[in-house]
Amino acid sequence: MHEQDSNAGHIQLSGELDAATVPWRLRESENWFESGQETVIDLSGVKRVDSAGVALLLEWVRDAHARHATLSFINAPAQMRAIIDFCALNDVIRLRATD
Numbered sequence: 001m002h003e004q005d006s007n008a009g010h011i012q013l014s015g016e017l018d019a020a021t022v023p024w025r026l027r028e029s030e031n032w033f034e035s036g037q038e039t040v041i042d043l044s045g046v047k048r049v050d051s052a053g054v055a056l057l058l059e060w061v062r063d064a065h066a067r068h069a070t071l072s073f074i075n076a077p078a079q080m081r082a083i084i085d086f087c088a089l090n091d092v093i094r095l096r097a098t099d
Contacts, residue, residue, distance in 0.1 A: 017043075033060075
């Protein structure tokens, strides 16, 4: 699930980001990134994540870059930060502690 405030470019995610949910989350995010827009995805509501969820973040980074948009993530859960650290993706996936 997500809630989006398109005027502010803020998206609040909740639930799970795993192999079972990534395909539909990718489909629902097709129009999230607009040229020149800054988008912030708040991950504080994410309760469970696996490597597929981190791969989804990479896909969003790629999509935002392709559309010349700026993307950052806030409030990533510890499990997600651990996977990102382990995979050495800190330079690719921009995590901020809070907004």
